[in-house]
Amino acid sequence: MMGxxxxxxxxxxxxxxxxxxxxxxxxxxxxxxALNFGLRYDYLTERYSGRLWxxxxxxxxxxxxxxxxxxxxxxxxxxxxxxxxxNAWKQLLALPIARSAVFGAKFALCFxxxxxxxxxxxxxxxxxxxxxxxxxxxxxxxxxxxxxxxxLAALPALALFLxxxxxxxxxxxPITLGVVLAIGSVFSYSLSEWVPVNxxxxxxxxxxxxxxxxxxxALGAVILLAGLLHFGRKDVN
Amino acid sequence: MNEWVIETRALSKRYKGRYAVxxxxxxxxKGDIYGFxxxxxxxxxxxxxxxxxxxxxxxxxxxxxxxxLQKERLSILRRVGSLVEYPSYYGxxxxxDNLEAIRRILDVPVGKIAEVLDIVGLAKExxxxxxxxxxxxxxxxxxxxxxxxSPELLVLDEPTNGxxxxxxxxxxxLIKDMPRQHGITVLISSHLLSEVELTAGTVGIIRQGELVxxxxxxxxxxxxxxxxxxxVSEPEQATVALMQHGFRAELKESAVWLNGGQGDDxxxxxxxxxxxxxxxxxxxxxxxxxxxxxxLQIVGEGLRA
Numbered sequence: 191m192m193g194x195x196x197x198x199x200x201x202x203x204x205x206x207x208x209x210x211x212x213x214x215x216x217x218x219x220x221x222x223x224a225l226n227f228g229l230r231y232d233y234l235t236e237r238y239s240g241r242l243w244x245x246x247x248x249x250x251x252x253x254x255x256x257x258x259x260x261x262x263x264x265x266x267x268x269x270x271x272x273x274x275x276x277n278a279w280k281q282l283l284a285l286p287i288a289r290s291a292v293f294g295a296k297f298a299l300c301f302x303x304x305x306x307x308x309x310x311x312x313x314x315x316x317x318x319x320x321x322x323x324x325x326x327x328x329x330x331x332x333x334x335x336x337x338x339x340x341x342l343a344a345l346p347a348l349a350l351f352l353x354x355x356x357x358x359x360x361x362x363x364p365i366t367l368g369v370v371l372a373i374g375s376v377f378s379y380s381l382s383e384w385v386p387v388n389x390x391x392x393x394x395x396x397x398x399x400x401x402x403x404x405x406x407x408a409l410g411a412v413i414l415l416a417g418l419l420h421f422g423r424k425d426v427n
Numbered sequence: 428m429n430e431w432v433i434e435t436r437a438l439s440k441r442y443k444g445r446y447a448v449x450x451x452x453x454x455x456x457k458g459d460i461y462g463f464x465x466x467x468x469x470x471x472x473x474x475x476x477x478x479x480x481x482x483x484x485x486x487x488x489x490x491x492x493x494x495x496l497q498k499e500r501l502s503i504l505r506r507v508g509s510l511v512e513y514p515s516y517y518g519x520x521x522x523x524d525n526l527e528a529i530r531r532i533l534d535v536p537v538g539k540i541a542e543v544l545d546i547v548g549l550a551k552e553x554x555x556x557x558x559x560x561x562x563x564x565x566x567x568x569x570x571x572x573x574x575x576x577s578p579e580l581l582v583l584d585e586p587t588n589g590x591x592x593x594x595x596x597x598x599x600x601l602i603k604d605m606p607r608q609h610g611i612t613v614l615i616s617s618h619l620l621s622e623v624e625l626t627a628g629t630v631g632i633i634r635q636g637e638l639v640x641x642x643x644x645x646x647x648x649x650x651x652x653x654x655x656x657x658x659v660s661e662p663e664q665a666t667v668a669l670m671q672h673g674f675r676a677e678l679k680e681s682a683v684w685l686n687g688g689q690g691d692d693x694x695x696x697x698x699x700x701x702x703x704x705x706x707x708x709x710x711x712x713x714x715x716x717x718x719x720x721x722x723l724q725i726v727g728e729g730l731r732a
């Protein structure tokens with residue numbers, strides 16, 4: 191049943207700028223590093239010679255959490271707005287489909303879109319490294335970890351923002367919260383690793399990245415479940 | 428064991444201590460067009476949302492096709508098409524894509540889209556983005572979406588809201604055809620009696636969340652039947668005389684009014700008695716209450732209560 195809803199959702203996001211956003215995010219991250227390394231190529235390659243790929247990944251990582259949080263907020267809001275715009279909820283939910291399937295499909299769609307973003311980031315990173323002549327000794331494992339582990343660690347945010355965006359007609363609150371979170375994630379590094387906002391960073395960086403990715407996925411599942419329950423009971427006006 | 432398509436039992440919805448709908452017992456028969464009437468804010472839309480499972484009743488139950496909505500929502504909704512208030516649509520998509528988005532969930536054959544577009548007369552505009560549609564066209568697209576799943580029950584909440592007279596006529600003809608051609612039962616809500624008068628077989632009138640009238644449209648017509656007004660000389664004595672002869676006469680505005688059962692013979696009899704008693708009969712008139720007046724009276728009684 192969720193498959194039907196998902197296929198319907200794929201149709202509905204046509205021409206809504208979601209696909210554009212999905213490619214813009216990772217392209218922006220890669221472009222920033224292209225600029226960084228392009229402007230001071232000689233200085234950086236000399237200073238970090240021997241660990242050029244690692245340096246590139248470290249530099250990209252700094253901006254992954256903020257990009258993730260912004261991406262999550264915008265994707266969730268744009269997706270929810272497709273239904274909010276003409277109050278299509280009342281039509282959609284009067285169809286013979288379980289509300290959990292509707293909610294589940296939206297989550298799955300967000301997840302897929304962001305996963306595409308992460309893949310684009312991986313491909314973009316490799317392309318950038320090669321074009322900067324960092325050698326063909328490409329650290330594939332690290333690149334995949336950089337692209338996907340922070341995303342898994344950021345799943346609580348995805349579940350939370352999707353829930354907020356889908357249940358609130360006024361998107362100002364979730365978007366404000368998302369932007370604050372995104373900007374905050376740049377400065378929250380000094381806080382405890384128990385703060386979930388930091389998890390995307392530790393999902394790549396720390397001593398046990400898998401624990402943070404796993405914790406993110408688990409907390410995300412819990413929030414998703416809460417959202418499902420609430421959405422299932424909510425009155426639709 | 429009566430076969431009601433929709434039956435609600437003591438259906439109530441409370442918002443913050445105030446009842447939007449209370450103790451509603453709707454009964455809608457198969458193949459009927461049921462006109463659900465009431466002024467704005469009487470609880471029509473709230474009721475319809477409860478019928479579709481969009482909001483949960485505070486108490487009471489909804490049975491559709493003899494099954495309880497709470498328990499078998501999906502299998503019931505599979506057989507129901509609905510249009511709730513102003514139409515919902517995805518403005519950036521064309522009419523066909525709008526229907527396709529719904530079709531993918533309903534899982535009906537692709538051919539059905541062209542069929543319903545044809546029924547509502549949108550076949551020519553099918554490829555245009557819906558945001559450029561007029562309100563009437565959007566409303567028709569809403570009806571097309573409601574028809575997409577070949578429903579046995581059609582629930583239309585104010586389907587003619589905001590339409591021009593020709594649009595209203597078109598929709599009315601469309602709705603009239605439903606039971607005849609497809610055996611569909613229709614529930615249609617409106618705040619105008621005149622709108623459902625010509626299509627509905629049964630009407631229910633809701634006022635401040637309570638059902639105050641539920642019967643056939645003929646019965647409403649009967650209630651709307653008029654009184655006979657007799658202008659005579661010495662009306663006081665004439666009234667007394669008629670009452671003595673068993674007429675339900677009443678003195679009002681210095682004329683005699685006959686209530687109820689005014690067959691031709693009764694009127695003739697009354698005039699004969701008056702003439703026998705040497706009253707001069709100046710005028711015998713029938714005063715009919717229009718349905719609209721009756722509706723306003725039924726609806727208005729709540730204001731005084």
